[in-house]
Amino acid sequence: MSKLMKYEFRKNLLSKLVLLAFTAVGEAAFLLGLFLKWENGLVIGISTLMICGMFGILYVGIESLVTFHRDLNTKQSYMLFLTPRNSFQILGAKVVENGLTIFLTGLFYALLTFLDFTVAAIRIGRIKEFIDVIKNVLENFSVSVTVHSEDILIVFLAILASWIMTLAIGYLAIVLCATVFAGKRLSGLISFVFFLLLSWGVTSLFNVLPDPETMMMQNLLSMGYSFAIALVLYGITGWVMERKLSV
Amino acid sequence: MDYNPSIPIYLQVMMSIKRDIVTGRLALGEKLPSVRDLALQYTINPNTANRVYKELESEHVCFTRRGMGTFVTEDEGMAAQMKAAMAQELVDEYLKGMQKLGISAEEAVRLIEKGREDAADQTENGP
Amino acid sequence: MLECREVTKKYGRKTAVDGVSLKLEPGRIYAMLGPNGSGKTTLMKMIVGLAKPNSGEILYNGSPVGVASRREIAYMSTEPYFYAWMTAGDVGKYYRDFFEDFSMEQYERLLSQMELTKDLKAKTLSSGMMAKLKIAVTMARKAKIYLLDEPLNGIDLLARDEIVRCVLDAASPDVTLVVSSHLVDELEKVADTAIFMKESHLVSVCGIDEMREQSGKSVADRYREIYGHGGVEQ
Numbered sequence: 001m002s003k004l005m006k007y008e009f010r011k012n013l014l015s016k017l018v019l020l021a022f023t024a025v026g027e028a029a030f031l032l033g034l035f036l037k038w039e040n041g042l043v044i045g046i047s048t049l050m051i052c053g054m055f056g057i058l059y060v061g062i063e064s065l066v067t068f069h070r071d072l073n074t075k076q077s078y079m080l081f082l083t084p085r086n087s088f089q090i091l092g093a094k095v096v097e098n099g100l101t102i103f104l105t106g107l108f109y110a111l112l113t114f115l116d117f118t119v120a121a122i123r124i125g126r127i128k129e130f131i132d133v134i135k136n137v138l139e140n141f142s143v144s145v146t147v148h149s150e151d152i153l154i155v156f157l158a159i160l161a162s163w164i165m166t167l168a169i170g171y172l173a174i175v176l177c178a179t180v181f182a183g184k185r186l187s188g189l190i191s192f193v194f195f196l197l198l199s200w201g202v203t204s205l206f207n208v209l210p211d212p213e214t215m216m217m218q219n220l221l222s223m224g225y226s227f228a229i230a231l232v233l234y235g236i237t238g239w240v241m242e243r244k245l246s247v
Numbered sequence: 248m249d250y251n252p253s254i255p256i257y258l259q260v261m262m263s264i265k266r267d268i269v270t271g272r273l274a275l276g277e278k279l280p281s282v283r284d285l286a287l288q289y290t291i292n293p294n295t296a297n298r299v300y301k302e303l304e305s306e307h308v309c310f311t312r313r314g315m316g317t318f319v320t321e322d323e324g325m326a327a328q329m330k331a332a333m334a335q336e337l338v339d340e341y342l343k344g345m346q347k348l349g350i351s352a353e354e355a356v357r358l359i360e361k362g363r364e365d366a367a368d369q370t371e372n373g374p
Numbered sequence: 375m376l377e378c379r380e381v382t383k384k385y386g387r388k389t390a391v392d393g394v395s396l397k398l399e400p401g402r403i404y405a406m407l408g409p410n411g412s413g414k415t416t417l418m419k420m421i422v423g424l425a426k427p428n429s430g431e432i433l434y435n436g437s438p439v440g441v442a443s444r445r446e447i448a449y450m451s452t453e454p455y456f457y458a459w460m461t462a463g464d465v466g467k468y469y470r471d472f473f474e475d476f477s478m479e480q481y482e483r484l485l486s487q488m489e490l491t492k493d494l495k496a497k498t499l500s501s502g503m504m505a506k507l508k509i510a511v512t513m514a515r516k517a518k519i520y521l522l523d524e525p526l527n528g529i530d531l532l533a534r535d536e537i538v539r540c541v542l543d544a545a546s547p548d549v550t551l552v553v554s555s556h557l558v559d560e561l562e563k564v565a566d567t568a569i570f571m572k573e574s575h576l577v578s579v580c581g582i583d584e585m586r587e588q589s590g591k592s593v594a595d596r597y598r599e600i601y602g603h604g605g606v607e608q
Contacts (some may be wrong), residue, residue, distance in 0.1 A: 003471045011457065078455040081424050083472040084444040183386030246425035252592030255583045256563050286542050290535070292403050292566045293545045295583065
């Protein structure tokens with residue numbers, strides 16, 4: 001499966017590089033702003049980095065859905081389905097590669113943020129002052145934040161996990177579009193509606209679950225739930241592909 | 248090589264090899280290409296190529312040395328015999344064609360004589 | 375040996391292959407003939423497992439085709455299917471990564487025979503060059519069954535000879551070759567068995583030499599009988 005993953009990684013390499021390039025620019029602006037006391041640089045840097053972090057993770061996910069759609073519905077599909085690999089392996093390589101990429105991208109931005117905070121704290125001297133600077137920047141985007149240092153990471157991971165779950169729903173919808181609904185009119189629309197319904201369904205199901213006491217537990221539960229659902233969806237998607245998919 | 252669509256291909260390749268032997272392009276006792284190479288040379292199916300050698304062998308036009316390949320017969324009489332047979336075939340075909348046109352055998356012979364004289368004149372006078 | 379039993383494939387309302395039963399034996403070169411849309415491609419895609427039949431079954435050495443059979447069955451589609459970012463060299467590496475029977479040396483030999491180089495971008499190839507690249511990478515596998523879908527389509531005469539030679543080179547007593555075409559003459563002398571498809575049905579399977587010997591008919595004659603025209607797309 002590592003070979004399949006290698007090619008999955010290669011398929012969307014370009015956008016990952018572009019994302020990295022933008023990040024580098026943002027980071028450079030941030031550091032220049034910090035060390036040369038160039039306030040506009042700081043603003044540009046922080047906003048670029050934030051946009052990269054958020055949209056990067058979103059984009060990596062959405063692009064994987066687009067790639068999957070292309071891998072099922074164009075001649076390019078032969079590349080995957082001619083290989084002596086079954087649907088679970090082919091899908092698994094995509095899910096694992098994409099999940100890893102999203103997690104690593106997330107982790108990368110988390111670390112970068114932490115590093116930048118540290119550098120800024122050392123540079124400015126007092127973290128309080130620095131947070132005020134950031135708050136000022138954020139107010140320009142009319143976003144208000146309250147920082148809870150311990151819970152940040154776990155919240156962040158829970159969000160990533162639920163994003164991966166959403167992508168798993170997307171994979172299933174795309175496979176259904178190419179199999180069960182194939183050749184029908186409006187198959188794309190039907191699949192999209194299916195995607196929305198299922199997303200709503202799994203969220204509703206989660207809300208029915210008992211609410212744990214601490215925020216930590218809540219997020220851990222959410223994370224576990226997301227992964228469990230993603231795993232079940234992976235099984236269903238692979239099963240449908242194995243039986244029904246004609247590319 | 249162009250193929251006649253109504254004659255089996257193996258017969259046409261056999262004919263081509265025999266012609267090469269009669270004209271001396273293939274020497275007596277010479278090693279023939281392997282089945283695979285024959286197939287590539289004539290761009291024909293390897294099974295067809297195999298059949299060509301089998302049929303040629305049964306006609307004693309060629310023979311197989313175990314582990315060494317297929318060779319043209321070493322029998323000089325065989326080559327002469329083939330030449331005669333091929334010539335006979337052409338004559339038969341000619342006469343049959345003439346008969347279809349309602350031309351008698353005697354007339355056909357005379358036409359050949361005339362054809363030969365015309366050809367000789369042409370080579371003398373140049374093109 | 376490969377066997378199709380009453381295989382039917384529908385795409386929506388359209389039936390692409392209808393109740394086809396067929397046995398493919400080793401040591402033979404099959405010419406799969408029929409106009410575009412007669413079901414040749416769909417049948418090949420089912421044999422290699424790209425498409426799944428609605429009914430009937432396809433057995434390779436007695437078990438249903440699938441992941442295991444893809445190790446030994448090579449398929450070349452009419453359309454290009456390589457990733458846009460790939461060079462000819464990347465295509466070779468991809469095949470080496472996934473097919474144990476792929477030989478990089480053989481691939482390099484075939485590429486140079488076809489006058490292609492490894493740095494050529496798949497995206498920028500002309501249709502003739504793409505056809506050569508596809509055949510080179512497919513024939514660099516040492517498969518038991520080769521399914522070549524329209525390998526001569528849109529290719530100039532010289533390149534056709536190369537490709538035909540490539541096909542003949544792979545022929546061996548334990549190998550099955552299936553070459554589809556709507557150009558009859560090209561395959562007449564190379565194939566030993568003709569498979570005629572018409573309107574998603576299998577019309578007949580016959581030995582080419584036997585046909586000539588018994589009825590004095592060439593494949594082209596038979597083609598005209600079956601389709602009412604001479605193998606030229608109308």
